[in-house]
Structures are given as structure tokens and as C-alpha cells.
Amino acid sequence: MSKIEYVYASLLLHTVGKEINEENLTSVLRAAGVEVDPVRVKSVVAALNKINIDEAIKSAAPVFAAPAAAPVAAAPAEAAPAAAEEEKREEEEEEKKEEEVSEEDIAAGLGALFG
Secondary structure, three states, X not given: OOOHHHHHHHHHHXXXXXXXXXXXXXXXXXXXXXXXXXXXXXHHHHHHHOOOHHHHHHHHHHHHOOOOOOOOOOOOOOHHHHHHHHHHHHHHHHHXXXXXXXXXXXXXXXXXXXX
């Protein structure tokens, strides 16, 4: 079983305003049908006690947010292909930036939880 279930259960507890402790985390995992590893539960609870979850969520939010749609302006027919190419280049650049941030944020977040 992977470790991600423990993170999801922790986020669920945080979202509903419940304390993230061994008992609550174990209850959520069992309710989801996960075979609970008590050592892993202790590890996750200890790691999360050192993390400001709200700040972690805020810093990770841009990674998972969909790019904002660019406003469409009426343009002459001849300018449309050039505008489309420019928009495509901008989207590709934005995707590259998101990928870079995504890998760094994910690595830092997982390292903080399980490193």
C-alpha cells in the first residue's frame, strides 16, 4: 500500500477541522478500508506536527490550478494565425514553468512528510 492514503486522510481531517492525531487518522483510514500501519500513522502525525498545513496548501495551490483562460479579443482574420501562434507559445512557456514548480513543490512536500 502506498503512503498517499495517509496524506489524503490527514488532509481530510485538516479540512473538516479535526485534530490530526493517531486515533483520528487511524479511524479515517480504517473507514476507507485501508490496512493501517501504526508505525506509518505515528510517522505521518509527527511529520505533520512540524508543518503549517495551510501554508503548504497555499504554496502548492498554483501547481494544481488550471491555467486561467486568456481573454479573447475580436481581431482581423489576417491577425488570427499570428495571435494563435503567440498564444500557443505562451501556453507552452506557462506549462514549462508549472512543471518546474510542480516537481520542486512535490519533492519538497514529500520530503517534509516522509524524508
